[in-house]
Amino acid sequence: METRDHELLRKRFAVGGETVNEAGARIDPDKCTACGECYEASTFKAIEEGDAYSVRGERCDECGSCILKCPVGAIELSNTM
Numbered sequence: 811m812e813t814r815d816h817e818l819l820r821k822r823f824a825v826g827g828e829t830v831n832e833a834g835a836r837i838d839p840d841k842c843t844a845c846g847e848c849y850e851a852s853t854f855k856a857i858e859e860g861d862a863y864s865v866r867g868e869r870c871d872e873c874g875s876c877i878l879k880c881p882v883g884a885i886e887l888s889n890t891m
Contacts, residue, residue: 821868834870835877837863841884848876848885 824830837848839862849857856869857876865876865885877885 832867834865834867834872835874835885835887837865838884838886839864841882843882843884845881847879847881851875851879 822830822833834856837857842862844859844861844863846859846863848863849859851857852870852875853873854869854871856866856871858864858866872887874887877887
């Protein structure tokens, strides 16, 4: 994690009036127990600690590591939350 601090910063955009789906996974704050498993799994420092953890989309590479580590299923890639 220390050596990857600078490697991924991204921003999504759309043209022609299309809508933009924000990058990265989403953590449901109602399900998150702030256990820290996702934080440890994030290789690009995309997870931010808090009462309920959150994802910095511009740093998330959507690899799914945090999803696999979450013991309560609070993380998903879709924008349905």
